[in-house]
Amino acid sequence: MTKRIGKQTVRLDSKPRIIKTTSVVGPKEGEGPLKDYFDIILQDDLDGKKSYEKAETSMIYRAVTETIKKANLKEQDIHYLIAGDLLNQLSASNFAARDMDIPFLGLYGACSTMAESLSIASMIMDGGFADHVIAATSSHFSSAERQFRVPLEMGSQRTPTAQWTVTGSGAMLLGKKGDLPYTTYVTVGKIKDYGETDTNDMGSAMAPAAVDTIKQHFQDTNRTPKDYDLIATGDLGSLGKKITQELLKEYGYDMYNNYIDCGDEIFDNEKQKTNCGGSGCGCSAVVACGYIYKNILKGNLKRALLVSTGALMSTTTSLQGESIPGIAHAVSIEFGGK
Amino acid sequence: MTKRIGKQTVRLDSKPRIIKTTSVVGPKEGEGPLKDYFDIILQDDLDGKKSYEKAETSMIYRAVTETIKKANLKEQDIHYLIAGDLLNQLSASNFAARDMDIPFLGLYGACSTMAESLSIASMIMDGGFADHVIAATSSHFSSAERQFRVPLEMGSQRTPTAQWTVTGSGAMLLGKKGDLPYTTYVTVGKIKDYGETDTNDMGSAMAPAAVDTIKQHFQDTNRTPKDYDLIATGDLGSLGKKITQELLKEYGYDMYNNYIDCGDEIFDNEKQKTNCGGSGCGCSAVVACGYIYKNILKGNLKRALLVSTGALMSTTTSLQGESIPGIAHAVSIEFGGK
Numbered sequence: 001m002t003k004r005i006g007k008q009t010v011r012l013d014s015k016p017r018i019i020k021t022t023s024v025v026g027p028k029e030g031e032g033p034l035k036d037y038f039d040i041i042l043q044d045d046l047d048g049k050k051s052y053e054k055a056e057t058s059m060i061y062r063a064v065t066e067t068i069k070k071a072n073l074k075e076q077d078i079h080y081l082i083a084g085d086l087l088n089q090l091s092a093s094n095f096a097a098r099d100m101d102i103p104f105l106g107l108y109g110a111c112s113t114m115a116e117s118l119s120i121a122s123m124i125m126d127g128g129f130a131d132h133v134i135a136a137t138s139s140h141f142s143s144a145e146r147q148f149r150v151p152l153e154m155g156s157q158r159t160p161t162a163q164w165t166v167t168g169s170g171a172m173l174l175g176k177k178g179d180l181p182y183t184t185y186v187t188v189g190k191i192k193d194y195g196e197t198d199t200n201d202m203g204s205a206m207a208p209a210a211v212d213t214i215k216q217h218f219q220d221t222n223r224t225p226k227d228y229d230l231i232a233t234g235d236l237g238s239l240g241k242k243i244t245q246e247l248l249k250e251y252g253y254d255m256y257n258n259y260i261d262c263g264d265e266i267f268d269n270e271k272q273k274t275n276c277g278g279s280g281c282g283c284s285a286v287v288a289c290g291y292i293y294k295n296i297l298k299g300n301l302k303r304a305l306l307v308s309t310g311a312l313m314s315t316t317t318s319l320q321g322e323s324i325p326g327i328a329h330a331v332s333i334e335f336g337g338k
Numbered sequence: 339m340t341k342r343i344g345k346q347t348v349r350l351d352s353k354p355r356i357i358k359t360t361s362v363v364g365p366k367e368g369e370g371p372l373k374d375y376f377d378i379i380l381q382d383d384l385d386g387k388k389s390y391e392k393a394e395t396s397m398i399y400r401a402v403t404e405t406i407k408k409a410n411l412k413e414q415d416i417h418y419l420i421a422g423d424l425l426n427q428l429s430a431s432n433f434a435a436r437d438m439d440i441p442f443l444g445l446y447g448a449c450s451t452m453a454e455s456l457s458i459a460s461m462i463m464d465g466g467f468a469d470h471v472i473a474a475t476s477s478h479f480s481s482a483e484r485q486f487r488v489p490l491e492m493g494s495q496r497t498p499t500a501q502w503t504v505t506g507s508g509a510m511l512l513g514k515k516g517d518l519p520y521t522t523y524v525t526v527g528k529i530k531d532y533g534e535t536d537t538n539d540m541g542s543a544m545a546p547a548a549v550d551t552i553k554q555h556f557q558d559t560n561r562t563p564k565d566y567d568l569i570a571t572g573d574l575g576s577l578g579k580k581i582t583q584e585l586l587k588e589y590g591y592d593m594y595n596n597y598i599d600c601g602d603e604i605f606d607n608e609k610q611k612t613n614c615g616g617s618g619c620g621c622s623a624v625v626a627c628g629y630i631y632k633n634i635l636k637g638n639l640k641r642a643l644l645v646s647t648g649a650l651m652s653t654t655t656s657l658q659g660e661s662i663p664g665i666a667h668a669v670s671i672e673f674g675g676k
Contacts, residue, residue: 003466003467004467004469008441010467051658053655054658076345079342087654088426088653088654089426089448089651089652089655090446091650091651091652091654091655095655095660095663097529097663098529100529101528103346103526103527103528104526104527105447106445106446106447106454106650106665107443107444108428109443109444116443119443120443120458123461123462123465124461126465127341127461127462127464127465127466127467128340128465129342129348129461129465130348131342188441188442188443189442190435190438190439190442191435191438192436312427312444313429314425314426314429315426316425316426317391317427317429317433320389320391325432325433
């Protein structure tokens with residue numbers, strides 16, 4: 001009764017439905033090109049809280065509880081909440097889940113978390129272990145800056161390859177029934193590290209992992225880029241996207257027509273001064289819960305491949321001279337037949 | 339085709355086998371009461387590496403690769419490595435997995451990680467998504483002290499309720515076949531926070547979560563403590579263990595005969611000056627992979643309940659005045675019928 005396809009992919013025969021999604025974003029994201037797709041746009045990035053960390057906790061709490069409310073369910077109907085974020089010890093997710101009556105599984109996959117949580121949630125649903133599961137994640141520009149880089153008050157200059165951590169949280173509610181978008185294949189990635197050490201160039205660090213997972217997904221499923229209406233990597237930014245396109249071309253895959261990077265789309269990089277684009281767990285989460293899911297629901301996209309990408313360094317590993325390991329997981333989301 | 343039992347528990351009909359385990363510990367653990375159950379005892383806690391963090395990475399790498407070797411398998415035979423640790427951004431697990439050719443899912447559940455990874459691994463196996471999965475975790479006294487508390491060089495005095503982070507890594511390899519111990523039920527816990535703020539008293543902070551998960555496991559499976567030969571919480575220490583016994587007594591469960599806490603067992607607290615006992619992800623991992631698994635294999639235990647417990651605070655949340663949320667997950671491991 002194996003559900004394995006090829007080397008790294010599993011098939012979800014029961015088609016776990018994504019029955020509701022919610023995206024919550026900060027003010028800057030709410031002024032970007034995808035603003036009309038987001039459900040909740042915060043007025044200020046502290047959201048009335050005393051710290052950026054507490055604001056991030058509140059954001060993921062809102063994304064999850066709003067999703068439950070939209071589906072007319074109660075917390076007790078959700079069998080697992082599977083979530084993680086960038087903060088040390090997942091404090092945004094943990095403190096949000098503390099106030100919910102839902103069994104909790106915490107994940108860390110850096111910015112790959114939306115696809116990681118959706119992968120595990122899809123397998124748990126398809127395995128018959130739950131009726132409803134929520135996959136969620138968040139990131140916050142200001143909490144990430146002071147944890148990973150420098151305090152905002154220093155006003156440090158950003159390098160051309162730097163990206164801007166998205167303030168946002170996305171939640172997806174999976175269920176068993178309904179004429180709704182569903183997940184069909186999951187390809188869990190391996191960690192790839194080509195020696196990049198510049199933490200202000202995470203697109204280059206993560207691109208090899210994205211390439212490896214996408215290539216493996218195509219080989220395992222016998223699909224090509226043409227089989228998708230949209231392929232969306234997480235947060236490679238404009239430079240990482242180019243590298244991914246070029247590397248996949250070497251493997252014979254044409255990624256020049258239907259491929260976007262969520263980080264490259266969420267801001268107007270020139271106008272909003274976001275250099276290579278958005279990053280953070282929240283980036284692919286809000287683009288997937290907003291832009292991608294809503295376009296699938298409308299029938300504009302029949303088949304999309306979400307490939308969230310994560311850079312797995314810590315400040316300690318960077319200070320100890322380590323390079324940046326990357327990872328990417330892919331989930332195929334479909335609706336309306338193809 | 340639901341596999342749900344009661345409110346929070348799932349039944350694993352295919353009985354995922356735990357086919358091999360490996361425990362790696364530091365010198366202090368190797369001098370404790372359980373020393374004969376550990377596979378590898380390090381000579382010094384730097385293990386020839388340049389930092390404690392690199393030593394921890396090396397430790398989990400050894401636990402995982404040794405487990406694969408024991409089973410006469412190759413990395414390519416392992417469909418998922420599911421692991422996490424206490425270091426920020428899971429750097430021990432991530433950097434160990436970087437050197438392995440295995441799809442990787444990173445988790446953070448603080449010291450609950452062994453039961454969390456075993457829970458997800460068991461569901462992935464039972465769902466038919468993999469032939470072999472490794473669940474693993476690690477912790478390291480010296481890397482944890484400087485990240486969560488104070489640098490060792492300060493020689494800070496420890497409070498009576500403090501625990502000693504275990505230097506250790508445990509890995510469990512799950513497979514489909516063989517006359518071997520297997521997992522039967524998984525109860526994923528909810529986060530509980532009763533307001534404890536003293537990060538030197540994590541046993542009290544985590545006890546309510548342990549109580550909630552154990553009680554729910556009994557209610558869901560219609561079992562009582564008598565149905566187990568051994569119930570082992572993760573790292574509540576001697577104080578947390580007492581609180582758990584007393585609280586469960588109020589619910590009518592007698593936990594005075596067959597209940598141990600891994601943190602209370604791993605050191606000779608008086609002689610080794612470990613106050614309330616061991617803690618850390620590695621604590622329940624090495625006790626489960628060593629003492630518990632080996633006693634199950636020998637037939638000394640026919641049914642054990644592993645309840646790893648985690649304290650989900652970060653240094654930032656504590657500095658911002660937050661209390662300590664706790665979580666516990668339970669996995670039933672059986673062999674030889676009962």
